[in-house]
Amino acid sequence: MVRAVDDGRGRGRPRKDPERLARWTPPEGWSRLVAWISPEEKRALKHAAADAGVPVAELVRSLAGVLASGAVTHVELIDRAVRGRPAMEKIPTLFERDDRFRVVDRPRAECAWVFAGEGVGTEKLDGTNVRLTVRSGHLVRVEKRRNPGKEQKLLGIVDGWYVDTSPDAADDKWVLAAAGNTDVTGWADGEHSCEALGPRIQGNPLGLADHLCVPFDVAAPVYEQAPRGYRELAAYLAGLESRFSPGNLAEGIVFHHPDGRRAKIKRKDFPKAA
Structure with a gap:
């Protein structure tokens, strides 16, 4: 289940003052995307973002960006999931x-x-x-x-x-x-x-x-x-x-x-x- 929400709040994570939330104003026309994901998928996103040194939100935007630019097609991205095939694993060096x-x-x-x-x-x-x-x-x-x-x-x-x-x-x-x-x-x-x-x-x-x-x-x-x-x-x-x-x-x-x-x-x- 995926739904787009445009609530205009732009709330972020607590910073120096835990009673206050950081606020970010998105560019005009942007909307907020909410998706239900499994615990395994959530961990994978967090690990990938940590390895890249970026927030999870930026990782998701990058994914959307490569789809929008045509660098990766939707077929290449979701074909495995649709047919139940696992994604290729990158084997780490020791x-x-x-x-x-x-x-x-x-x-x-x-x-x-x-x-x-x-x-x-x-x-x-x-x-x-x-x-x-x-x-x-x-x-x-x-x-x-x-x-x-x-x-x-x-x-x-x-x-x-x-x-x-x-x-x-x-x-x-x-x-x-x-x-x-x-x-x-x-x-x-x-x-x-x-x-x-x-x-x-x-x-x-x-x-x-x-x-x-x-x-x-x-x-x-x-x-x-x-x-x-x-x-x-x-x-x-x-x-x-x-x-x-x-x-x-x-x-x-x-x-x-x-x-x-x-x-x-x-x-x-x-x-x-x-």
């Missing part, structure tokens, strides 16, 4: 970064569960993120990740999303080849996030002879003894052999929590002297 974008020995708060010894590490595969939809052992849909461009990032859009591939698009040729070479007959019905790998994808760092997709929830190699400390991980990843493609170095580790949370770290995230 440690904070410096101004050269290398990680430093300062754990990120949202990854505290990793340092508490929770979850298990799996190999991070260096390819292209895709999503395969399976029904009754048959591949029925292939999607690829789209990342926000420079202009979209300036509008506050930082997370990626999935879009359909097309057999007529040259850019999708090798992703579709990887999907076509992947045996999904034993996969459960649903949508599976995967890494598309192969000779013509991302420089083929694992030296694979054929294209294929590896589902994160089915086949990612497990590293149960992966360390959790900064220096230990730097040393561990420097020589970690890929279990998916022996003889080649693994790109990194993704830690998976039983409740679905994930956190990642890559070999190249560390400075050379770490």
